[in-house]
Amino acid sequence: MRRLEADTLRLLYRGRLASCNYDCSYCPFAKRRDSADTLRRDAAELQRFVAWCEQAPETLAVLFTPWGEGLVRRHYIDALVRLSHAPRLRRVAIQTNLSSNLRWLARANTQTLALWCTFHPSQLAQATFLRRLDLLRDAGVRFSVGMVGQREDIAAIEALRRALPGDVYLWINAFDPRPADYYSTQQIQRLSAVDPHFPRSLAPPPSLGADCRAGDTALSVDGDGNVRPCHFVPLPLGNLYDGSFRRHRAPRACPNAHCDCYIGYMHRRDIGHERYFDQGVLERVMDGWPASVRQSPAASPPLADFAP
Numbered sequence: 390m391r392r393l394e395a396d397t398l399r400l401l402y403r404g405r406l407a408s409c410n411y412d413c414s415y416c417p418f419a420k421r422r423d424s425a426d427t428l429r430r431d432a433a434e435l436q437r438f439v440a441w442c443e444q445a446p447e448t449l450a451v452l453f454t455p456w457g458e459g460l461v462r463r464h465y466i467d468a469l470v471r472l473s474h475a476p477r478l479r480r481v482a483i484q485t486n487l488s489s490n491l492r493w494l495a496r497a498n499t500q501t502l503a504l505w506c507t508f509h510p511s512q513l514a515q516a517t518f519l520r521r522l523d524l525l526r527d528a529g530v531r532f533s534v535g536m537v538g539q540r541e542d543i544a545a546i547e548a549l550r551r552a553l554p555g556d557v558y559l560w561i562n563a564f565d566p567r568p569a570d571y572y573s574t575q576q577i578q579r580l581s582a583v584d585p586h587f588p589r590s591l592a593p594p595p596s597l598g599a600d601c602r603a604g605d606t607a608l609s610v611d612g613d614g615n616v617r618p619c620h621f622v623p624l625p626l627g628n629l630y631d632g633s634f635r636r637h638r639a640p641r642a643c644p645n646a647h648c649d650c651y652i653g654y655m656h657r658r659d660i661g662h663e664r665y666f667d668q669g670v671l672e673r674v675m676d677g678w679p680a681s682v683r684q685s686p687a688a689s690p691p692l693a694d695f696a697p
Contacts, residue, residue: 390500393480394448396448397606398449399451401610401652403453407423410458428462435612438612438629445477452480453468465483472501474497480671480672482502497530502530503672506534508534509537533560535673547583560584561580561587590649597643599660602656602658604638605641609622614628616634621650655670
């Protein structure tokens with residue numbers, strides 16, 4: 390595994406792709422189809438981004454965060470394979486539902502590649518999902534596993550936890566948007582017993598003024614190459630392709646009251662997040678699980694385990 394260093398520039402890329410082969414009831418992109426023109430533009434823009442990464446002087450780590458499912462599109466597979474072999478890339482990862490054919494893994498450099506995998510029990514049988522994870526293990530690919538914490542899926546979450554190898558961390562995203570009384574105390578305890586980090590997703594600490602990598606060693610990039618601090622801070626920081634972004638890179642405090650999404654708060658320096666995830670922070674892999682988390686918030690005040 391290639392190591393991420395403190396000065397590694399993390400790029401979160403989100404292009405035009407917004408189509409998905411799943412139809413999850415809560416997702417606005419469920420069974421959405423992009424036009425042929427949109428897919429052509431997305432492929433061309435992605436190819437441009439990959440070419441830039443291959444030539445960039447910076448040491449890079451890239452996470453693709455498409456609105457839709459990227460791995461059912463050839464251009465995302467080709468991008469992952471190419472970037473996995475780029476000498477200055479420390480990591481390349483993508484968020485995926487893991488529904489696609491995985492034969493392409495044989496072409497990738499598994500020292501660089503990682504997959505962020507989400508299980509959707511309404512769309513795929515658990516046994517099928519687990520077989521796909523076995524393929525990743527056999528190929529030597531790093532991966533994370535997680536689920537959306539819908540109340541009706543708590544039993545499925547617990548079943549997946551029992552079925553996964555003990556050294557695989559299972560993350561849970563709090564269902565959102567939700568009413569204030571969406572979870573009962575017992576449900577919070579059950580979910581926290583599976584994922585000790587669930588309380589942070591449920592009740593994120595204030596982020597206004599927080600010390601963050603975003604805008605400095607972490608940047609958000611869109612299909613046109615426009616650069617912003619992160620997906621949740623729209624401040625323009627120039628463009629990737631004309632190099633103007635480099636003039637605007639600087640440490641800066643978070644301008645948002647709260648940061649409630651992992652791909653945002655993983656960049657915060659003030660909450661000690663990297664002491665849990667270490668080299669797996671970008672792809673959400675918790676190295677050393679379960680020893681890396683000593684105490685479950687299910688038996689303690691919420692967020693007690695996450696004090697700086």
